[in-house]
Amino acid sequence: MHAPTSPTLQKPQGLSWFAIIRIGLVQASIGAMVMLTTTVLNRLMVVEYSLAAALPAGLVGWHYAVQLCRPLWGHGSDKGGGRAIWIMGGLGVLGAGALLAVKVTLMSAASPVPGLMLGVLAYTLIGIGVGASGTSALALLASGVAPERRAAAAAVTWIMMIAGIVVSAITVSQLIDPFSPQRLWWVASGLLAACFIIASIATFRLEPREAVDFAETAKDASPPDFKEAIAEIFAEKAARRFTLFIFASMMAFNMQDLILEPFAGLVFGMTPGESTGLGGMQSGGVLVGMIVAGIGGSAFKGRMPVELRHWIVFGCLGSAIALACLAVGAKVGVGWPIHANVFALGFCNGLFAVAAIGAMMGLAGSGERTREGVRMGVWGASQAIAFGLGGLVGSLGVDIGRKMMDDGSAFQFVFAAEGALFVVAAWLALRATQKGLTPRKAAAIAKTQSNQQPKYSNGAFA
Known part of the structure; x- marks a missing residue:
């Protein structure tokens, strides 16, 4: 009689390189949207509209403060519904906040007080959008990347985010001149729409159908x-x-x-x-x-x-x-x-x-x-x-x-x-x-x- 053979244990494979690049495209889209609000609009408020530099600096600082709620949004994506929903929902909120920030910039010289009030709302939405989409994207990466690929995956996604910032900055700088409020509105709208479309395509059927557990423990409990x-x-x-x-x-x-x-x-x-x-x-x-x-x-x-x-x-x-x-x-x-x-x-x-x-x-x-x-x-x-x-x-x-x-x-x-x-x-x-x-x-x-x-x-x- 022969001893029964043990079943072959198959190692979890995790996200492919193509899937990691798709998450990198999401990060690039987030970076490009944020670049518009923290760089382009910052300069326009100070130079073209002669506002105190403390005003845009305070609004940018506020969007960081709002991100203190990142654990809440990450916990929400843990509870169910899929990470992609949180990613795209966050990007939608980020896009809406960025468009509102453009509106605030255009009205800031003529109506500074209402502009400041709308600015707080705009940068609140930006902070929520960045936190919800960015946290969920990184959570998807963390749960799906094999241990031996984590450093390279981090490098790929971070470099793609920087590339998104650089490419969008160059593109906006070329399209926005000669400056006019109408040109700013259409260039900003086009950039935000393009980023949302790219991220939508990148996240389509990206999530796994079954969980991969690299720690070799079952995630049975809710x-x-x-x-x-x-x-x-x-x-x-x-x-x-x-x-x-x-x-x-x-x-x-x-x-x-x-x-x-x-x-x-x-x-x-x-x-x-x-x-x-x-x-x-x-x-x-x-x-x-x-x-x-x-x-x-x-x-x-x-x-x-x-x-x-x-x-x-x-x-x-x-x-x-x-x-x-x-x-x-x-x-x-x-x-x-x-x-x-x-x-x-x-x-x-x-x-x-x-x-x-x-x-x-x-x-x-x-x-x-x-x-x-x-x-x-x-x-x-x-x-x-x-x-x-x-x-x-x-x-x-x-x-x-x-x-x-x-x-x-x-x-x-x-x-x-x-x-x-x-x-x-x-x-x-x-x-x-x-x-x-x-x-x-x-x-x-x-x-x-x-x-x-x-x-x-x-x-x-x-």
């Missing part, structure tokens, strides 16, 4: 209610530490965003065109860093979050070193290799950003009962707060510093503080991604031990 979900997340040390890491790293990431070009002009005497080119040099470094982290992170075939943490720490510490060099350059002035320095900063920023998103996708599926949506929502809210606060703190730091000391010393102080924050972020990343059993892995082991022939999900999808 998701907990919102309060229970939040309580579970913050009861986990890894989740708490990762939330703090996201906040610290993204705040440091954004602190130099609003001060880099003024720094180039005040300390190095660059023209507006030259300082804009310096910003492009940083963006180029970010893209190269993302590509390197995406390829390098996917070269590891083990599971998250152990492997990508090395890329996160290297990127954070590299960013701290680059900022320390910028702090030295702030005192040296002309003659410092500023372009190479800024490219290195962008490169290290790109490394840690992609690796952090890959780690986020791994930890998003590690809850015992909570699903990917609410967990990605918590970290998305942390990122939104950090982005808004980082730009504000960096700008205020320079303004206060310039009143108390010379320009070089003021920028030196802010860059040094930013570098220190990156060191803290590296330490938090190590603590958040250290080896150990997550709640779902522990449940997986218990289930395997209680069943002689464990069954694996075969929900492969494209």
Whole structure:
């Protein structure tokens, strides 16, 4: 007699590369819509309509504040109805808010008070739309991408989002001249409609028919209610530490965003065109860093979050070193290799950003009962707060510093503080991604031990 053979256990396959690119198209559409409201309309309000710069800055800051509700929208997509519905619903709200923001811009000079009131509503809708669509898209990515593809998937979607911003910015800049209110309205409407159509095609039949469970545990139980979900997340040390890491790293990431070009002009005497080119040099470094982290992170075939943490720490510490060099350059002035320095900063920023998103996708599926949506929502809210606060703190730091000391010393102080924050972020990343059993892995082991022939999900999808 022959012993019975064990059934072949088939490894879940997850999202194909084509499906990952389709999610990248969604991210590109979100980025293009947001670019219109935070860049084009910002400039028009200040330059063409002579409004105080604080007004558009406050509206942009408000749209970040609204995104504190990301966990709610992520939890809603966890409860059912499909991620694609939340993605497209969020994009619809984002588009409506963006159109209203265009209307606000056109009426701001003639009717400033009603314009401000409508502006708050418009940017509330923008914040809701970005949060609902972006959180659900990342949750879909986190739940469907195989562990060995997470770094590359994060790189692909992030790079496509940046590409969407760049392509839409170039297109709008070409079509909007010579400027007129009517031309702005039609160009903005065309951009928003095109983005919505592209995202609709990208999400058509994108979701799996069956769930893929890379943690090898069945998702039989229904998701907990919102309060229970939040309580579970913050009861986990890894989740708490990762939330703090996201906040610290993204705040440091954004602190130099609003001060880099003024720094180039005040300390190095660059023209507006030259300082804009310096910003492009940083963006180029970010893209190269993302590509390197995406390829390098996917070269590891083990599971998250152990492997990508090395890329996160290297990127954070590299960013701290680059900022320390910028702090030295702030005192040296002309003659410092500023372009190479800024490219290195962008490169290290790109490394840690992609690796952090890959780690986020791994930890998003590690809850015992909570699903990917609410967990990605918590970290998305942390990122939104950090982005808004980082730009504000960096700008205020320079303004206060310039009143108390010379320009070089003021920028030196802010860059040094930013570098220190990156060191803290590296330490938090190590603590958040250290080896150990997550709640779902522990449940997986218990289930395997209680069943002689464990069954694996075969929900492969494209």
